[in-house]
Amino acid sequence: MSGPLLLSVESSCDETGIALVEGGRRIVSNVVASQVALHAPSGGIVPEVAARAHLRWIVPVLDEAWDGAGVGWRDVDGIAVTYGPGLAGSLLVGINFAKALAWVHDKPLIAVNHLEGHVYAGWLLDPGEDESSRQEPLFPMVALVVSGGHTFLAEMQDHLTYRLLGTTVDDAAGEAFDKVGRMLGLGYPGGPAIQAAAERAVRRDVRFPRAWMGDSYDWSFSGLKTAARRIVAAARADEGLPDDDPDARLSDEATAELAWGFQDSVVDVLATKTARAAREIGARSILLGGGVAANAALRQRMAAEADALGSPLIVPRPGLCTDNGAMIGAAGARRLLAGERAALDLDARPSLPLAKR
Amino acid sequence: MSADLKPEMILAIDTATTRVVVALGTGEGSVARSTSWEAGYRHGETLLPAIERILGQEGVARSVLAGIVVGTGPGAFTGLRVGLATAKGLAHGLGIPLVGLSTAEALLSADGAPGAVLLLPAGPSDRILVRPGEEPSLLRGGIEPELRDGESLVAVDLVDRAPPDALTRGEAARAGLGAALLRSGVPRLSSALTQGTVGLAALVPEYITLPRGARAGSGTVAWSRDLR
Ligand SMILES: [Zn+2]
Numbered sequence: 001m002s003g004p005l006l007l008s009v010e011s012s013c014d015e016t017g018i019a020l021v022e023g024g025r026r027i028v029s030n031v032v033a034s035q036v037a038l039h040a041p042s043g044g045i046v047p048e049v050a051a052r053a054h055l056r057w058i059v060p061v062l063d064e065a066w067d068g069a070g071v072g073w074r075d076v077d078g079i080a081v082t083y084g085p086g087l088a089g090s091l092l093v094g095i096n097f098a099k100a101l102a103w104v105h106d107k108p109l110i111a112v113n114h115l116e117g118h119v120y121a122g123w124l125l126d127p128g129e130d131e132s133s134r135q136e137p138l139f140p141m142v143a144l145v146v147s148g149g150h151t152f153l154a155e156m157q158d159h160l161t162y163r164l165l166g167t168t169v170d171d172a173a174g175e176a177f178d179k180v181g182r183m184l185g186l187g188y189p190g191g192p193a194i195q196a197a198a199e200r201a202v203r204r205d206v207r208f209p210r211a212w213m214g215d216s217y218d219w220s221f222s223g224l225k226t227a228a229r230r231i232v233a234a235a236r237a238d239e240g241l242p243d244d245d246p247d248a249r250l251s252d253e254a255t256a257e258l259a260w261g262f263q264d265s266v267v268d269v270l271a272t273k274t275a276r277a278a279r280e281i282g283a284r285s286i287l288l289g290g291g292v293a294a295n296a297a298l299r300q301r302m303a304a305e306a307d308a309l310g311s312p313l314i315v316p317r318p319g320l321c322t323d324n325g326a327m328i329g330a331a332g333a334r335r336l337l338a339g340e341r342a343a344l345d346l347d348a349r350p351s352l353p354l355a356k357r
Numbered sequence: 358m359s360a361d362l363k364p365e366m367i368l369a370i371d372t373a374t375t376r377v378v379v380a381l382g383t384g385e386g387s388v389a390r391s392t393s394w395e396a397g398y399r400h401g402e403t404l405l406p407a408i409e410r411i412l413g414q415e416g417v418a419r420s421v422l423a424g425i426v427v428g429t430g431p432g433a434f435t436g437l438r439v440g441l442a443t444a445k446g447l448a449h450g451l452g453i454p455l456v457g458l459s460t461a462e463a464l465l466s467a468d469g470a471p472g473a474v475l476l477l478p479a480g481p482s483d484r485i486l487v488r489p490g491e492e493p494s495l496l497r498g499g500i501e502p503e504l505r506d507g508e509s510l511v512a513v514d515l516v517d518r519a520p521p522d523a524l525t526r527g528e529a530a531r532a533g534l535g536a537a538l539l540r541s542g543v544p545r546l547s548s549a550l551t552q553g554t555v556g557l558a559a560l561v562p563e564y565i566t567l568p569r570g571a572r573a574g575s576g577t578v579a580w581s582r583d584l585r
Binding site for chain 2: 048055056058098100343344
């Protein structure tokens with residue numbers, strides 16, 4: 001593999017990630033400190049706690065990324081950093097740390113959009129992984145990125161060019177997983193817990209509503225959330241459980257069926273619209289990214305849709321779907337090769353969009 | 358300072374208040390150049406360009422910096438994150454020690470008067486009171502500080518929320534903040550060097566009130582060296 005070697009820094013939400021990536025594809029080293037356990041007691045991310053944890057862990061994560069990487073600063077061609085979207089305080093830690101490193105080591109600084117990072121995770125190869133064994137994304141392409149903070153569908157005719165096809169008009173899909181996970185007493189984060197519960201479902205006949213939003217590629221999950229509250233309350237009443245006692249939990253059987261029904265609804269609207277968009281633009285590949293792309297049901301359904309269309313589905317392995325530094329290095333390499341450089345006054349852009357419609 | 362620090366230029370940074378302070382000092386702790394500017398909440402855009410400019414003006418190459426002193430607050434979250442993240446990146450990149458000092462203690466030391474107590478903002482309505490060597494105390498909105506005999510107020514970032522004479526003293530103290538950080542930071546840098554403890558990781562901002570939603574000692578982070 002050839003191409004620039006980037007050190008990349010990601011701190012937009014609750015993972016501190018630093019990676020070394022070669023040529024925008026090959027992972028040399030990828031270290032992530034996740035704060036999930038830190039935020040679990042409050043059932044969601046506490047921005048100020050997140051920023052402080054980034055400050056606490058960013059140096060150890062950098063040291064760990066270098067450890068055993070077999071390369072040094074002299075080999076590095078640039079430093080890529082996420083500058084948005086995300087939590088302002090969290091972004092600031094990574095940005096200012098990266099700027100200081102770029103200045104001290106006299107390396108170009110590259111500002112990367114976090115959402116673009118999720119897309120470019122589709123190009124990553126693990127150390128030692130055979131390049132020919134992994135399909136490279138082909139243009140034109142549709143990319144679906146689904147996470148706790150974002151849900152969008154974009155068309156890519158070429159590298160770094162995006163046309164936004166659809167997005168959520170209210171909650172992100174991952175947020176819906178968190179909220180329904182909490183309703184079912186499954187804890188935080190909701191995504192993995194709901195997937196695990198859904199896998200134990202037997203009857204698989206609970207029907208949650210789907211908001212199709214007409215012909216648009218947009219999604220809405222707030223109605224689903226309201227419906228979930230009603231369906232969970234009805235199931236609790238069936239089992240004679242009091243409304244107001246969270247310790248009185250639904251039976252495992254009912255929890256599994258409800259988790260399955262909810263997950264099936266989310267997967268259905270995401271996959272159906274993505275497949276329709278792929279058909280409409282004649283996509284030669286379909287790319288899936290973001291934390292919710294780690295969901296096995298979504299991966300299976302998208303694989304079936306892609307199969308029917310005859311276009312390859314590209315999904316990073318679960319560890320590269322959730323936030324990490326390597327994906328920022330993958331996108332950053334493209335931006336570096338396109339001649340982009342960020343200045344030392346780079347600041348956080350908490351609501352940076354990926355693209356306009 | 359000991360002969361360990363050559364050629365003995367020390368950088369001091371403080372971003373805990375609305376004015377960013379950057380000072381360049383000698384290994385003896387005296388100030389070579391100090392500057393400050395109103396940053397509001399945009400510390401991140403201006404800090405590193407200013408450091409670059411100041412080193413340029415003094416003809417100091419970044420590679421000759423021998424240590425960094427950074428103010429750890431208490432103060433505004435936004436500014437503190439920028440200052441600490443920048444200081445950690447610089448210290449790590451240059452392989453030099455970094456020490457964190459209380460911004461409040463440094464401001465009191467800059468004021469220098471016996472009995473001085475510091476009043477700082479804590480959000481839009483609360484304030485905090487800092488006595489030298491004591492735990493800061495939080496004053497909820499509208500609560501006036503009870504001063505002990507011989508005490509007098511120094512106030513920073515509290516226009517219209519503190520007496521005018523306290524604010525005047527606050528401005529003067531802040532003008533001396535760079536010098537105060539260098540004065541107390543340089544001996545600490547020397548001992549950090551001799552003990553071989555750089556302590557880059559552990560340095561986090563000082564908060565008087567725990568951020569909303571935080572619980573003391575709640576959880577930790579999980580590591581993954583994400584290689585299959
Ligand atoms: Zn993300």
